[in-house]
Amino acid sequence: MPLLVPVLALAIFAQGTSEFMLAGLLLPLSVDLDVDPSTAALLTSAFAVGMVIGAPTMAVFASRWAPRRALVLLLVVFIAAHLVGALASSFWLLLATRVLAALANAGFLAIALATVRAVVDPATVTRAVAVLLSGTTLATIVGVPAGAALANAYGWRSTFWAVALLCLPAVVALLRDRTLVAVPRSPRIAVRAELGELRRRPVVVAVVLAVLVNAATFGVFTFLAVIGADAGVEETGIPLLLAAFGVGAFVGVSATGRWAARFERGWIVAGAAVTATAWSVFALSVDSVSGVFFGAAAGGMLSFAVGSALIARIVGQASGAPVLGGAYATAALNLGAFVGPVAAGFAYAQAGAPGVLVAAAGLAAVGVLLAPLLRAR
Template sequence: MPFTLYLLGLAVFAQGTSEFMLSGLLPGIADDLGVSLATAGTLTSAFAAGMVVGAPLVAMLSLRWSPRGALLGFLVTFLLVHVLGALTPTFAVLLATRVVAALANAGFLAVALATATSMVDANAKGRATSVLLGGTTLACVAGVPAGAVLGQMWGWRSAFWAVALLSAPAVIAILFSVPRRPSDSPAAPSLRGELRALRSARLVVTLLLAALVNGATFCTFTYLAPLVTEVAGLGAAWVPVLLALFGVGSFAGVAISGRLADTHPVALLVSGGAALLVGWAAFALTAGSAGAAIVLMLVQSTLSFAVGSTLISQVLYAAAGAPTVAGGLATAALNVGAVLGPALGGLVLDAGLGYRSPLWVSAVLVALALVLAAAARGARARREAATVTAR
């Protein structure tokens, strides 16, 4: 893999840290800016909404820019709004910076996915994708806990400064390592050409599968703390341990995808999807056992990210002629899942179905993904049979 991909992964690490670190900073933000905890929580939903809506739109706007120019523009914007967020005394400005940061993050990831896959062989998109998504998983392992520690020691603003500082080396690295393509080059993609390449049933199905699998993952992840303390009977000190295990599993899953997604994608998706379904159901049934909860958290996060990362690489394979917009759609699909899963988990919790209920929601979402994949495969087989018969 080209070293440039790892530099892009550093930027994705900083952005992933920013996306997830607020969960440990919201009480401090609420106290400092004089708002309720629920109001502070809108910072998280604003970021997610910006990622969902902004990813494909910003990706389209960036088509006529050079890869280096687009990446630098998005990353510098991301850095500056974190500096502004660290300095602002008002919640409204902080909320606005989260929306702009999400748009910049979405655009950066879309262009980074297209740039990464253009720098490797046509049959190595899975490996390139795994390098970039590895930055996100490392954010779960190291970045988010570090942000929480900074918030506890020096206040929430220090975490925003840390993200800005993490982004700075990536800006310099991109400036000197990512190739520049003039915007009027024949190689520059056109919006019409990319949109034409998106007319694919396979692409639509793969995006839906990615949203469902990621929804299942974040449904349980969001409500992990009460599951650990109220059902498994572990102390509150075990929550960071389980979160760290989630991060370790996610990194392992992305690594597995990087090795298998290009050569055995169907086998990985089918076996991994089936194992995910069984695992979520087993987790729901055995959540009262501390040992089972620990083991299954590691297993399920590994499977979730192995399957999810493979689906993202399959999005890029399905829309090889539209890498930038496809990257934006993939980013949006992941964030649709990240919004949908926790929302559904919250509904079943509010309905009084207990702390195990998000695990069953995760199982149902994966089951829906498997049914959709089977139906799509059956429809494709019927179309191919009809074509052969017509000949």
């Protein structure tokens, strides 16, 4: 496998860490910038908005760009956004940098996934794509807890510097790489035809479910450090709490990849019901440190198991939209990541930590009601 693949995976790991790291920075960031945690949670929503806009837009324009130039340019923009964010003294300036970073992230991921197929043998495409996406999964297990630990030691701004530094080796490697020189620009996609495919009912239902499930997931994850602190978890234990969620997410994704393909619809329907129940039980355990750790691990496992199955469902049902099918799966998940923290912020302001989990259970319950519509005509 070309060295280019792990280089791209490193950049995607840094970008995934950036997307999720606000969960561990919410409290110190809100104090430093003089905003309440509910307002600070909008930073996660801002990143999600950038991903929602960037995923389909960049998927369309990626076919018109030379791959290496596009990857380097987008990575430089991503680094610049984090450098400005690390120096920002205004919450609203930091919010703007999150949107810009997300646009660059969405474009980089879309082009990287399209390009890797052109630089490896057909027999190793699946493995190469798995290596790329492992960067995102590892971000929840390693990157986010490490970012929270770094913030505890040196302040929340240090995590922005760290993400920027993580991207530099990838920039250097891409500039020196000759593999991409021979990769031609992709042909233009038939946008109208692919959009028509994405209006079919089986696709729309899967997209709506993905939004609901991910809204519940990101709402809880964004406030997980706050939930832990309210339960009595020590500041040094917050990275471990985030890691528990990440390990659960890894187990859930792995289980879906191994067992869900044969009964995908049943996996989603049953999984949505169990996930709604898990968030409800978690809401009853927020006063216990052990309950919070168990709830984080179980919630991460179940929500990512259902969410990853929904990604496969969207792409599979939208077989006539090979480019925008994946882009809209990404957009659906990140639309949930926008809605979730907003709803969780409102719920936290009204009812504290239990309110966040009740809101997550409610979103998942709506998904349970819609899940029977997944049956394709």
